[in-house]
Amino acid sequence: MKRRLLLALEFVAITASLGWLWIEWGRDAYVGAFVWAATPVFIVLGVRQLEVQLIADHFINFVPFLALIIVTPRLTMKRRMLGGLIGIAAILAGHILLSAVAYLAKSRYGLTAKAFTTLFPAYLLNDSLPFILWAAVAWSQVKLLASRLPFGNISTSKVESGSARPRDSSESDNYSGHH
Numbered sequence: 001m002k003r004r005l006l007l008a009l010e011f012v013a014i015t016a017s018l019g020w021l022w023i024e025w026g027r028d029a030y031v032g033a034f035v036w037a038a039t040p041v042f043i044v045l046g047v048r049q050l051e052v053q054l055i056a057d058h059f060i061n062f063v064p065f066l067a068l069i070i071v072t073p074r075l076t077m078k079r080r081m082l083g084g085l086i087g088i089a090a091i092l093a094g095h096i097l098l099s100a101v102a103y104l105a106k107s108r109y110g111l112t113a114k115a116f117t118t119l120f121p122a123y124l125l126n127d128s129l130p131f132i133l134w135a136a137v138a139w140s141q142v143k144l145l146a147s148r149l150p151f152g153n154i155s156t157s158k159v160e161s162g163s164a165r166p167r168d169s170s171e172s173d174n175y176s177g178h179h
Contacts, residue, residue, distance in 0.1 A: 007071060015067040022063055030059055038096050042103075051102040054119065058098060058126050062091055065130030072138045083137030090133055098126045 022030075035050055042050070069075070069084045101122040109115035135142045 007073070011067055011071045014070055015063060018063045018067055019060070022060055026062075027056065027059065030062075031056060034059070034092075034095060037092075038099065041096050042099070045100050047100050047103045049103060050099055051106050054102040054106065055095070055098050058123060059095055061094075061127055061130045062088065065091060065134055068130070068134040069137060072134070072141050074141060075138055079137065083133075087130070087133040087137060091129055094126050094129050098122050 031052060038050075042048075065087055066084065069080055069087065072080075075083075101119060105115040105118040109118065
């Protein structure tokens, strides 16, 4: 319990520190670098204007990704660095996609509810991407964590005659729930 609490406190401290750095310095620097780096891609995609007011707040998703990569125990340095770099590149690609969708939504619907409805799936993907990427980088740790959850050892039931029912612990088929 003490170890989990320390890990949670470490995550909060790193996230708060990275969040503060992002807000004070990173956001403006990133938007400038992003516009410069992504402009050739925008030209190819036909994006004529970066809709910063619609998307800049969603660029912060680097913070939880980096915090999770830093605090995840038992990741090798190679996996941490390589996964971090690939994750950052994927998040950048997600920002380019989000920017393109924002441009299309605003140019087609203006600043209306329909534009937001069009943007919502892109926001959702963008905002969940750090956690998906972290789970991919730290897959062995995620599996270990999941196996320790109260429902982590539930066996999957076989589907027979169109219905499935949960197994009870007295039923056995030599499956322990672990791989």
